[in-house]
Amino acid sequence: MTPTTERHAGESYLGGERTLRSWLTTRDHKRIGLMFLIATSLFLFVGGLFALLLRLELLAPRETLMGPMTYNRMFTAHGVVMVWLFMIPAIPSGFGNFLLPLMIGANDVAFPRLNLASFYIYVAGAVVALFGLFMGGADTGWTFYVPYSAQTATAVVPVLIGVFILGWSSIVTGVNFIATVHTMRAKGLQWMQMPLFVWAIYGTSVIQVLATPVLGLVLLLIGMEHLFDWGIFDPRRGGDPVIFQHLFWFYSHPAVYIMVLPAMGVISEVVCAFSRKNPLSYQAIVIATVGITFFGFLAWGHHMFTAGMSTFAAGSFGILSMVVAIFSAIKVFTWTGTLYQGSISLKAPLLYVLAFLFLFVFGGMTGVAVATMSLDVHWHDTYFVVAHFHFIMVGGTLTAFLAAVHYWFPKVTGRNYPETWGVAMAVLVFIGFNVTFVPQFLLGNLGMPRRYYDYPESMQWLHVISTGGSWLLGIALLTTVLYLAWSLRHGAVATDNPWHSAGFEWRTASPPPPYNFPGSPALHRGAYDYTGQEPPEGPAALP
Amino acid sequence: MIPASADLMRDVLFLPEAASRQARDIDALHFWVISATMLGALAVGLTALVFLVKYRRMGDRPRPTRFIALPVKYELAMAGLLLGLFLAWWFVGYRQMIALQRAPEGALEIYVTGKQWMWKFASADGPDTVGVLVVPAARPVRLLITARDVVHSFFVPALRVKQDAIPGRYTSLSFTIDRPGSFPVYCAEYCGLSHSRMWATLVALPPEEYQRWLEGAVPPAVGEAGGNADIAGGRLGEREAISIAQRGEQQAARYGCLACHTVDGQPHIGPTWRGLFGSERVLVTGQRLVADAAYLTQSMMRPMEDLVAGYPPVMPTYQGQMEPADVAAIVEYIKSLRHDAGRAP
Numbered sequence: 001m002t003p004t005t006e007r008h009a010g011e012s013y014l015g016g017e018r019t020l021r022s023w024l025t026t027r028d029h030k031r032i033g034l035m036f037l038i039a040t041s042l043f044l045f046v047g048g049l050f051a052l053l054l055r056l057e058l059l060a061p062r063e064t065l066m067g068p069m070t071y072n073r074m075f076t077a078h079g080v081v082m083v084w085l086f087m088i089p090a091i092p093s094g095f096g097n098f099l100l101p102l103m104i105g106a107n108d109v110a111f112p113r114l115n116l117a118s119f120y121i122y123v124a125g126a127v128v129a130l131f132g133l134f135m136g137g138a139d140t141g142w143t144f145y146v147p148y149s150a151q152t153a154t155a156v157v158p159v160l161i162g163v164f165i166l167g168w169s170s171i172v173t174g175v176n177f178i179a180t181v182h183t184m185r186a187k188g189l190q191w192m193q194m195p196l197f198v199w200a201i202y203g204t205s206v207i208q209v210l211a212t213p214v215l216g217l218v219l220l221l222i223g224m225e226h227l228f229d230w231g232i233f234d235p236r237r238g239g240d241p242v243i244f245q246h247l248f249w250f251y252s253h254p255a256v257y258i259m260v261l262p263a264m265g266v267i268s269e270v271v272c273a274f275s276r277k278n279p280l281s282y283q284a285i286v287i288a289t290v291g292i293t294f295f296g297f298l299a300w301g302h303h304m305f306t307a308g309m310s311t312f313a314a315g316s317f318g319i320l321s322m323v324v325a326i327f328s329a330i331k332v333f334t335w336t337g338t339l340y341q342g343s344i345s346l347k348a349p350l351l352y353v354l355a356f357l358f359l360f361v362f363g364g365m366t367g368v369a370v371a372t373m374s375l376d377v378h379w380h381d382t383y384f385v386v387a388h389f390h391f392i393m394v395g396g397t398l399t400a401f402l403a404a405v406h407y408w409f410p411k412v413t414g415r416n417y418p419e420t421w422g423v424a425m426a427v428l429v430f431i432g433f434n435v436t437f438v439p440q441f442l443l444g445n446l447g448m449p450r451r452y453y454d455y456p457e458s459m460q461w462l463h464v465i466s467t468g469g470s471w472l473l474g475i476a477l478l479t480t481v482l483y484l485a486w487s488l489r490h491g492a493v494a495t496d497n498p499w500h501s502a503g504f505e506w507r508t509a510s511p512p513p514p515y516n517f518p519g520s521p522a523l524h525r526g527a528y529d530y531t532g533q534e535p536p537e538g539p540a541a542l543p
Numbered sequence: 544m545i546p547a548s549a550d551l552m553r554d555v556l557f558l559p560e561a562a563s564r565q566a567r568d569i570d571a572l573h574f575w576v577i578s579a580t581m582l583g584a585l586a587v588g589l590t591a592l593v594f595l596v597k598y599r600r601m602g603d604r605p606r607p608t609r610f611i612a613l614p615v616k617y618e619l620a621m622a623g624l625l626l627g628l629f630l631a632w633w634f635v636g637y638r639q640m641i642a643l644q645r646a647p648e649g650a651l652e653i654y655v656t657g658k659q660w661m662w663k664f665a666s667a668d669g670p671d672t673v674g675v676l677v678v679p680a681a682r683p684v685r686l687l688i689t690a691r692d693v694v695h696s697f698f699v700p701a702l703r704v705k706q707d708a709i710p711g712r713y714t715s716l717s718f719t720i721d722r723p724g725s726f727p728v729y730c731a732e733y734c735g736l737s738h739s740r741m742w743a744t745l746v747a748l749p750p751e752e753y754q755r756w757l758e759g760a761v762p763p764a765v766g767e768a769g770g771n772a773d774i775a776g777g778r779l780g781e782r783e784a785i786s787i788a789q790r791g792e793q794q795a796a797r798y799g800c801l802a803c804h805t806v807d808g809q810p811h812i813g814p815t816w817r818g819l820f821g822s823e824r825v826l827v828t829g830q831r832l833v834a835d836a837a838y839l840t841q842s843m844m845r846p847m848e849d850l851v852a853g854y855p856p857v858m859p860t861y862q863g864q865m866e867p868a869d870v871a872a873i874v875e876y877i878k879s880l881r882h883d884a885g886r887a888p
Contacts, residue, residue, distance in 0.1 A: 068736050141733050147710060148693040148735060235711025236835050241694055242709060275598070276608050284618040306696060307707045308714040311644050315637045322629040326622050333621055336587055337613060339594035343606050346595060354595065358588035365580035372576060372632045374569050374639030378703040381696060381731040442557040447700025449731040452739035456727065462557070500605050530608050 012511040027112035028514055032119050033097030040094055043085035050078035055470040058463045062454050071453035072139040079142030084166045085126050091262035093173050095404050096201045102505035103195045105186025105521035110179035114172055122169040129162025146233035146244045150225045157226055160219045167212045174208030177201055186521050195527045196285050200265025203293035207254045215251035242307055249300035257296040263400030264331055267353055270403050271335045273501040274350040275342030278528040280334045288327040295324045305376045314373045321371035328364050348422030352403035355430040363391025384444025387437045395433055410494035414511045417491055421483040428476035435469025503527050559700045562720050566703040572635050646717040647683035654787055655688040657695030657708035660737035669757050671868040675768040676745045679753035680723045686716045696732035699745055705731055720747040725764055744768035791876025794869045806880055813854055820881040827852045836874050
């Protein structure tokens with residue numbers, strides 16, 4: 001079979017039935033993955049718009065664009081939308097859905113109907129949460145700290161219910177992926193031969209299944225406290241506000257790894273494909289993935305060093321946080337070493353990986369810095385922490401997301417994006433990102449607390465630079481959307497494997513047919529085996 | 544690190560001046576950690592860049608590459624080395640953390656209350672203040688911090704210290720400022736509408752000037768700080784450090800509360816204060832409510848609003864006559880008289 005005959009209209013998952021109904025009732029993991037990608041990208045832009053407006057308000061002290069109430073509601077909306085509607089589902093539910101079955105040689109996930117249900121649960125949660133954010137105007141921040149969240153006059157409950165529902169989507173997808181990896185691997189595909197992206201998604205799924213119920217529990221408790229005035233966290237009624245913080249971070253710290261592990265999976269794939277090399281140590285990355293999954297559960301207390309916890313507890317959480325950082329360091333070391341003696345093709349996805357390496361090391365090391373207890377006392381709840389986690393979330397996860405978008409664009413759509421634009425915007429994202437967030441480290445050192453709509457005049461010029469950077473970042477992302485949208489119709493038609501990747505997902509047509517592989521997939525050659533000469537006709541001709 | 548280069552680093556990193564020894568120690572660790580961070584990121588970025596150039600693909604035809612696999616033990620050795628570095632930071636940081644938490648002998652104790660959206664300060668022998676915390680320089684100070692409504696966080700960048708103010712709990716923070724000066728204080732934990740303006744000024748006075756402040760003078764530094772230094776109210780003759788509850792007892796005597804309220808459990812003209820806090824009250828309307836801090840405060844300010852059944856409606860209002868810190872002190876005193884007071888913190 002040649003690639004050209006495979007890409008007849010009607011044979012790819014995009015062909016066949018094209019009605020809206022066929023999409024809305026599909027059980028094809030690729031269509032569901034694509035719907036997740038479109039929805040999460042939409043929310044990336046909603047959350048990004050909030051970020052631009054927040055930065056605009058911070059251009060000068062006091063009121064420039066909006067009053068404090070609007071500002072407080074907007075940073076809450078920015079956090080909720082970015083965390084729960086973009087970061088958490090984007091790579092696992094989007095790319096994970098699309099790629100996981102392809103990467104293990106399966107024709108779909110284990111529970112296709114549950115998969116579709118997960119999408120609708122996500123949509124329902126998003127609608128309820130957005131209703132709460134716009135109509136009720138919750139102003140608690142995405143962390144919902146009590147007693148403030150129980151006392152605020154704004155309507156917090158709809159947002160809590162929305163996030164509660166979103167949590168179910170996360171759990172359901174996690175269960176589905178775990179079952180898929182355990183039961184649906186192609187014949188002969190051993191655990192230690194699986195692509196590293198699959199390992200990353202597997203670890204993520206474990207965290208989603210184990211941690212998200214705790215979030216659900218704590219959201220229910222504060223909803224009840226808000227509605228019925230129960231004294232669960234309210235000290236006036238014998239409750240304890242610090243217990244809330246423990247429960248919240250018991251979910252929300254592992255949630256950081258829900259956002260970062262899949263990004264690491266993307267980096268592992270892209271770095272191997274574009275350097276045409278096996279990972280410097282496959283085992284090390286697997287060990288690090290499992291290590292992060294496990295130790296990620298034990299580090300939550302580092303969010304609370306100043307909340308009156310004992311020095312001993314703070315010290316314990318400090319050490320555990322550093323152990324997690326070590327696993328990330330192992331990965332960075334391995335990715336960098338993978339480039340050694342490669343045959344490197346510097347395309348947009350690899351540029352994003354390069355940006356990722358620099359930003360993630362900087363962000364990760366500042367993470368170790370804030371895990372160093374006495375240093376955190378000064379930095380806690382300042383712009384230093386804001387800059388640190390944006391380095392991880394934006395510099396790490398968003399950068400990896402963009403690498404994934406470019407790398408798998410031909411796989412998903414069957415067309416190429418314009419490489420020049422891709423490279424130019426990758427450079428602009430990197431510059432814009434640094435201009436936005438490096439000044440925020442300095443603001444944090446200066447003592448600028450987070451969630452401040454007003455600030456002393458001495459801090460202004462750093463804010464001005466940061467706001468300028470946010471525009472560069474905004475322009476770069478908007479341009480990216482435009483050229484990708486243009487490519488959907490006008491991009492050059494891609495070959496089945498335009499990057500000559502050895503990854504399993506490329507051993508079928510691009511875009512793949514409805515059930516992924518015509519017959520049983522050819523996975524004899526390893527997913528990172530670049531020692532042989534590339535066959536001229538692409539993957540279908542492989543033995 | 545020699546002082547000059549420390550000052551240079553502080554300028555480069557936009558750190559405010561360090562006003563205590565602790566702050567300078569923390570800065571030294573800061574410089575070490577942040578330099579390693581920048582070097583690490585740069586090293587990884589540059590290594591990747593060098594590989595990128597050196598092993599770039601010539602032409603569009605990919606060529607086969609060698610299979611290179613580093614044994615896991617080398618990776619683990621690298622990780623071990625890095626962990627050693629991290630643990631060295633941890634060790635220093637942990638010792639500093641202990642130093643931050645430990646109150647030195649003979650520290651001056653000051654009570655800090657955060658409420659939406661102001662900081663209130665009360666000490667045994669000085670005037671109560673709002674928005675200005677006056678301390679002597681070169682003398683250890685211990686702050687006992689709590690909040691009235693929601694979580695706040697007391698943050699002094701110049702001292703590199705921060706401590707959450709949590710309702711229902713007291714947390715503490717110690718420091719010794721080495722020279723006189725004025726330093727900004729911010730609320731660092733989001734607390735609602737005016738969170739970003741919940742500021743105060745920490746004024747460290749030379750010892751002799753601090754003494755004059757205790758005796759009723761207002762030094763220029765305090766006046767310039769612009770808060771509402773409350774000089775008139777709440778003065779006590781005593782010089783020894785006493786708790787807020789003890790202060791409340793004195794204030795209750797001073798304002799005449801004890802003429803009608805007993806503290807031994809016997810009802811008098813008004814209800815007894817023993818066991819009052821947290822108990823359920825039956826109002827003349829038949830309604831029931833719990834006597835918490837809010838209720839007690841309201842009873843002092845608007846006594847006719849929620850009258851308890853069985854007592855004559857004779858209590859006068861203290862609205863505008865009592866300083867907020869005194870109201871808080873009396874509430875604390877009543878709290879200390881509850882039946883389970885010995886067990887709870």
